[in-house]
Structure formats: C-alpha cells, structure tokens
Amino acid sequence: MEKTEKIMDREIAWRIFAHEFNMSNLYVSEGDERAPNYIITPTGVRCNRLFIIGVVTEVENIGKDNNLWRARIADPTGVFTVYASQYQPEAAIFLSDLHVPAYVALVGKARKYEPEDGTVYLSVRPEEINASDEKQRDRWVLETVERTLERINIIEDALKSGSSGNELQEFLSKKVTNIALLNGVMLAIKHYKNLDKTILELKKMLIHAVDTVASDNGIIKLPQKPEIIKEQDIPKNIDEFIEEIQIPAKSDTKEEPPELKLKEILATIIDELDTGKGTSFLKVVEAAGKAGINAESVELSLKELMDEGRCYEPKIGVLRKV
Numbered sequence: 001m002e003k004t005e006k007i008m009d010r011e012i013a014w015r016i017f018a019h020e021f022n023m024s025n026l027y028v029s030e031g032d033e034r035a036p037n038y039i040i041t042p043t044g045v046r047c048n049r050l051f052i053i054g055v056v057t058e059v060e061n062i063g064k065d066n067n068l069w070r071a072r073i074a075d076p077t078g079v080f081t082v083y084a085s086q087y088q089p090e091a092a093i094f095l096s097d098l099h100v101p102a103y104v105a106l107v108g109k110a111r112k113y114e115p116e117d118g119t120v121y122l123s124v125r126p127e128e129i130n131a132s133d134e135k136q137r138d139r140w141v142l143e144t145v146e147r148t149l150e151r152i153n154i155i156e157d158a159l160k161s162g163s164s165g166n167e168l169q170e171f172l173s174k175k176v177t178n179i180a181l182l183n184g185v186m187l188a189i190k191h192y193k194n195l196d197k198t199i200l201e202l203k204k205m206l207i208h209a210v211d212t213v214a215s216d217n218g219i220i221k222l223p224q225k226p227e228i229i230k231e232q233d234i235p236k237n238i239d240e241f242i243e244e245i246q247i248p249a250k251s252d253t254k255e256e257p258p259e260l261k262l263k264e265i266l267a268t269i270i271d272e273l274d275t276g277k278g279t280s281f282l283k284v285v286e287a288a289g290k291a292g293i294n295a296e297s298v299e300l301s302l303k304e305l306m307d308e309g310r311c312y313e314p315k316i317g318v319l320r321k322v
Helices: 002-009 018-023 089-096 134-161 165-173 179-191 195-217 238-246 258-273 281-290 295-307
Strands: 013-015 026-029 037-040 049-061 068-075 078-085 102-113 121-131 318-321
Touching: 013 134, 018 068, 018 078, 018 195, 026 179, 037 102, 037 179, 049 078, 049 089, 049 121, 049 134, 068 089, 068 134, 078 089, 078 102, 089 121, 102 134, 134 165, 134 179, 134 195, 165 179, 258 281, 258 295, 258 318, 281 295, 281 318
Parallel strands: 013 049, 078 121
Antiparallel strands: 026 037, 049 068, 049 102, 068 078, 102 121
16 A cells, blocks of 8 residues: 555656756755755646656766766757666666667656756656667657647747736646646746747757657658748647648758758768768768868767767767667
8 A cells, every 4th residue: 555655646757858858947846855856847847757768879987986877868859868876776787788879768857966166967867767669769759749739838828818826827727737737837937038939949849859750760751841930830739740741742842951951961971981880070071071061060960960869979089870
C-alpha cells in the first residue's frame, strides 16, 4: 500500500523539447529543502520530472574517482545535459558502457545549478535510462509537438482574454483540468516578458522538429512553404501539421531556404568523407569551400547539425554523421 501511495505521489514526467527547457528561467521551490523544486517553462510546464527520447552525442567522465558522468542528449530542437553520479549507479554504468551515437529513453529530474557568478545551468538527473531506437524517437517528437501545441493554445487563449489574477485563474479553470499545468501557466504569464514573441519562436521550433523527423526518414514529401512561419498560418494541432507537410511539392515551388539547403549539403559531405572512423573538420571545410561555402557558414551549420543530433564529434576535430 505504501509503495502504491509513493507511485501515486510522483510528479508528472513531462514531454518537453530541449529548446523550451533550456530557455526557461523561472524556478520555484515549495516548502522546506526536501520539497520539490520546479522549473517553470514559457508554456507553463511546472517541471520537476521529464521524459526524453533522443540521441546521445557525447559521454564524458568528469569525476575524479570515475563516479560522475556527463552526457548530451539531442532532440531536433537542441540538447539536454545529463549528469549521473554514484547516487544514480545504474545510469552511470549505462552511460559508461554506451557507444555514441545512440538512441536512449530517459526519465529524470530537472535540475538547476547556479554558480557564484549568477549564471544558471539547467540539467537532468536520470532516474531511469534505457536504449531506444529511431522509431521511438520519432514518435516521441510528434507526441511532444502535440503536447506543446496544446499548452501553447492555452497560453494564447489566456493572453487574448486580457484577464489577470483571480479572473485569469477562473478563466483557465474552465479550460485546464490539470492543476499543475494551470498553476504553471499562471506563473509563466506573470514572469515571462514578451511571451507572444516567445510563443512564436516555439511554434517555429515545432515546425522544425516535425520537418527534421519527416525529412530524415523520407516519411513525408516536404513542400517548401515559407509562409507557414507567419503566426496566423501556424497550425493549432498535430493533424494540421501533418496535413500542411503532406501536400506534394509543385514545380513552381520556391527553393529551400539557404540555411536548410546548406545543412543538407554538409550532412552529405560528412557522410561521403566518413570512411568508418569519421572525417576531419578541415576536410569538411575544404570540400564545402569547393562548393562555394565559406568557413564561417560551415561552422554555424555544423553546430546546428550537432544540436539536432544529426552529427557529432567522437573526438575534437573529427566529425561523424549520426
């Protein structure tokens, strides 16, 4: 009975993208030092625990006694930083034996670290971590897009209502049944400035996430529709996202945005130069230069590819395509 009660009392493991998690800067602590701490995201996630599926692109032993491991887990929007120590022995062993890149599924605690200079670093402490695969990652991406869209719709309705305080809480209580989310939305609206612009940025992030999953697997023929980035044209739910990107591209369709085309060229270059142990950064720059791409653009695009989990550095100066 006691075990059941503990399970029932556990915090929700939220589905959240790395981009939204890392841009969060509101932290709430309830009660004494043993009480849960929460990171409040711009869409109102009251995040104490989260569920991630992504690509581990880097694992490093940073402990003096081999008891602290740091990993980077990439989703299509950014990177989660994960720490496992002697207090998470199973996760530490799992990471120490892992060969990157590798798909993993993780449930963990959201953590913040604030050194003396006032900078804040967000990370995840694993409770459970297991091997995963591409299909599970893609499913996680689409489901996380849908959950994020639901929260965005709630935030937008709240902003449009013009209400605040008790009036806003009463307004939201008619739309939101999850008390944790309702409280999180209230805190997010009060804390985050220019939230409408932040929401637009997050919508573009969601489009990019769906685009990445679809184009990586050849699941959907992607049209190039720059106008979808306009706020009024952004779909309200996952079905509309899929409907938008299933329309066959026509011959008079505009070309891909330059930065998108550049990333695909670089991904192809890395793939062709990789003989099994990766290829050097200098060779990629040289090959890109022959294609008329300058070094600065190469560096920026490679960073985006690594953040998306599409390539990684097994060691400094060496690149491999995931």
